[in-house]
Amino acid sequence: MNTGSTAATTTEKWSGYALLTVLAMAVAIPFLSVFLASMQPAGEPVTGLAWPERWSLDNYRQAWTVAGFSDLIRSSLVIAAGVVPATLLLSGLAGYALGTMDLPRANAVTAFFIAGLTIPVELVVVPLYFDLRQVGLTDSHLGVILVEIALFLPFSVFWMRTHFRTTPRSLTEAARVDGASSATILFRVLLPLARPSLTTLGVLVFMWSWNQFLLVLVLIQNADMRTAPAGLGFFVGQNSTDVPTLAAGTIIVMLPIVLLYLLFQRSFVAGLLQGATKG
Template identity: 80%
Template sequence: MKTVARSERWSGYALLTVMAIVVVIPFLSVFLASLQPAGTPVVGLTWPERWSWDNYETAWSVAGFSDLIRHSLIIAVGVVPACLVLAALAGYALGTMRLPGGNAMAAFFIAGLTIPVELIVVPLYFDLRNLGLTNSYLGVILVEIALFMPFSVFWMRTHFLSTPMSLVEAARMDGASSATILVRILLPLARPSLMTLGLLVFMWSWNQFLLVLVLIQDTTKHTAPAGLGFFVGQNSTDIPTLAAGTIIVMLPILILFVVFQRSFLAGLLQGAMKG
């Protein structure tokens, strides 16, 4: 039995190692390409003969990434807290309360996971134009909140469903209100799940490209991914500079993951064990 368990463990390690290599190689290739001298033709995974960091300075100044990143942060900072608050409230109600039609509402949110943004982006544009919300960050923030809510509610509902109801019932017997139970008892227990959800929503908001491209025609208000798209069109032959721009756009997400990786993984593992 020990031999079988050991072989399974090493087989798992080998599979994870192969998967890690497959994931890391494209990122390593882009990073090494960004260190090539500007204008150098790059094919595949190529080690630079001379490391050049000038591409980052060029990409930063030419594409105006300081403004683009600021715009992305404005949208993400508006989306993430709203999603967390609304998802916690809806997940608490659907997960701990016996509401008439509660299961139907939960199914409605789950059905929202199947709607691709490409299907609704054009109707959304006309609706927001009629409301005067095109070319504004508020319009994008509202749309992203609506797009991310199905998964957010599903995530928090799953967490609250796994919460021991004895805690809730004991608090209610002591006279605690629903708001008190949520804020003082359940939300502290939900911290890993909230942290993971916040990181996921931030990542999804940061990576939005098509939505921003359609809803904001003013290029001075574009976000980092949309600005990178224009930058690619203007410098399609300079691969090292394009790679540097790609790394700049990816860097905030990578830094955020490194800083909060323990909370992120704890939330994922908590959800996996509860599921």
């Protein structure tokens, strides 16, 4: 029995490694292909994983200058800097209330947020444009920030509510016995324990905000205020035959997300595992 169990465990272990290797290659090979293409001479046709004869950053300099990525990335960072903290704050407060307090119709409110997950941005982007135009929030970062906060809140509230519901109630009960208020319990007891979940949510929200294309394309017509993905879309349309330069522009847009993930990798994975374990 022990021999069979050990063999089964070993098989499952190596099967898991094989699956992870295949998934990692499925992600790494396209990225490597784009990176190698960005190192080819400008204007040269690129096929497959072609190894460059001479490594050069000329395509990156060309893409940065022509597309104006300094302004595009600045706009993306301004929007993300407004969206991420506000989303974390609002979802933390709502998740705490829905997850730990006995509120009337709390389940109905939760269902309302969950229903928001089913609404695609493509369905509401045109009505949003006309609504924001009436109040003067088109062609502005503030309009995009407000829309993205509303767009990301349903998942964020659901995520934080799930976290707070799985936190031991004995912690909050002990704090209340000691005379702590609801705000004290949240900010001094529960939020320090929620750091992995908040970090994971923050990385996800930043990634979603950074990658927004259609929303920015519709709400911002001013070329000087476009974000990096929207600017990359116009850059592709203008340089559709210069694959190495386009690949360099793609790497520039992808790089902030990759760096952010590498910076918060441990906390990001810890938050995911924490949610899986508690679920």
